[in-house]
Amino acid sequence: MTKMYNVGKIVNTQGIKGEVRVISRTDFPEKRYKKGAILLLDQPGNKTIELVVASHRKHKIFDIVSFENHSNINHVEKYRDGILKITEEQMGDLPENEFYLHQIIGLSVQDEKGQVLGEITEVLSPGANDVWVIKQLNGKDLLIPYIEDIVLKVDLENELVTIHVMEGLID
Structure with missing residues (x-):
């Protein structure tokens, strides 16, 4: 189907x-x-x-x-x-570093050291850039802006996103 x-x-x-x-x-x-x-x-x-x-x-x-x-x-x-x-x-291809929502939601998120932080549950579009909502392993939501300084790699094949955890991003 x-x-x-x-x-x-x-x-x-x-x-x-x-x-x-x-x-x-x-x-x-x-x-x-x-x-x-x-x-x-x-x-x-x-x-x-x-x-x-x-x-x-x-x-x-x-x-x-x-x-x-x-x-x-x-x-x-x-x-x-x-x-x-x-x-x-009918969807068509997107430019590099752009994704459809269904491709992002559900992906696992890890930091640069390979420590799993959680899973993307939602994508918000409040302004200049999207914000990805990550349900952390402790159950709390982590909001990360979809910008180059934070999102380092999106690997759709392995369903994994690698982010740079800037100071103050996670409490």
Whole structure:
């Protein structure tokens, strides 16, 4: 079975012309919601259906999307609370030192001496750079900024991240 990844959630309709409000879960909305892009709609209890994007625009915190052959509100009302997904093949390659969330979450973290510190449980995006949340072996969360001075190596093959522990980073 093909792996699928969440790119957004349909939270409501927008107007009467078949547009939907999407809360996006992708760093690439211009790619995921561009005209002609194929998205898979996953709804509990229903089989996954393929939708082709007809239009996309931003409005406040939402991505407003319409789909081919869905020209009025009656066509899209039933999609509310559906999750928009893409397949692994649609993801594409990222530049060096950039990663998809699913590649980072769950990785083991060690310091430069090889001492295991914990596991990455979450990625926060509060500002200029991401912050990785590491659940330490003692159960406490450690927050590390994803910057070159701290994150020395990300080894996806061995599921291991090596970090430089700066003074004051760990109490």
